[in-house]
Amino acid sequence: MILFIAGTSDARELAITLQEQGRQLIASVVTENAWKELQQAGIEAISGRLDAEQMQVFIAEQGVKGIVDASHPFAEEASKNAMAAANTANIPYIRFERKEQKFEDSSLITYVSTYEEAAEEAAKRKGTIMLTTGSKTLAVFTEKLLSNPDIRLVARMLPRKDNMEKCEQLGLPQKNIVAIQGPFTTAFDKALYRQYEVTCMVTKASGARGSVDQKLEAAKELGIETIVIERPEMKYQNRCSSFDEVIDYLHTFNL
Template structure:
């Protein structure tokens, strides 16, 4: 059995590809919406975050022989828990992660952390659109929401818990864009124009995460972009394409069956 952490749209495609190749697979996702997409394709799915101990329990309970970690590039804790859980139980760990995208532009600056991004955006001022999700929203509201030269707009998934978090943080309802992507470059441009955006904050999630469309739209409009760098994690057995992952699984599977 393969325990598969599916954190992105391309990760879910990989899970389906592995299943169609004939390997038994149990996928884990954070949201019920992501689970529904996988169940439609006949996959067994667990919904909810797993800590290291829970991953270890899953490995024992389901006879897992390898863990494929395809969680989001910014899901740092999920990857650390998966690596540690696999290592503790003596099973193979494989990491699938989207290739990084290199950007160089006079209107784009990199930030090492969310706090650093908030500082850089605050120095630029104006209308700032946040496209980094709700998980770190508090960092940006604390630093930017009441800054006199800033109007903060938050774009996030239209989920009840996200709206409740905005309410708890005192985020103005008129400044919330609750919408499900992915979005085209033209759609991003229309949204930036609608809110008269001066600065856009995003994460370096990779091409498959529709980051290109956001960044290209913003830069073409002369909007300043602050991009948060990926966490620096040393992964074991890291790959950025499906074929290499499948080849490694095949080699390992032959060893398991031998």
């Protein structure tokens, strides 16, 4: 049994690939929607966040022999918990993470290391700031930007009930919420930026499957400034950026 931690669309594809090869796995996801998608694909899954201790209990109860961590590039806690649980249980840990994109240097792009730095940079600007960074760190931006009379803060996020409730709690007006699920094209992003008269867009360096290239290309074509949050630095064990690499590691560990 492999514990498969899923957090992206390509993670779902990897889980399907591994199962089709005859490997027994159970996926761990955060949201109910992700759980439903995996169930529909024939992948056994559990939903809800697991800390390191809960993972250790799950590993023991389910007889897990290895962990494949395909969580989102910015889900640091999930990866830290998975590595800690694997080390405690003395089982292999394999990290799959889509390649980080490299963009041409541009005066329109500002790179930062944290959400807090992104909020500080955004606060130096005026006009419409569009967030495409999800709901988890929304409070970092609302605290810094929402009361600024020179800034209209617009947040694009997944159309989930808990996201809408969080926006309401933080005081983000409904008219400034774009609740929609991708993937998106460059043309769509350009139309969205025009509709909201965006002057600055904030995003994360999630990789191609996170549609970052389309977001940046659309912003570049319209002359819109972009603040890009770089991936957190993590020392992963057995790091892979392709399905074949993951499979090779699984063969090495007889999984």
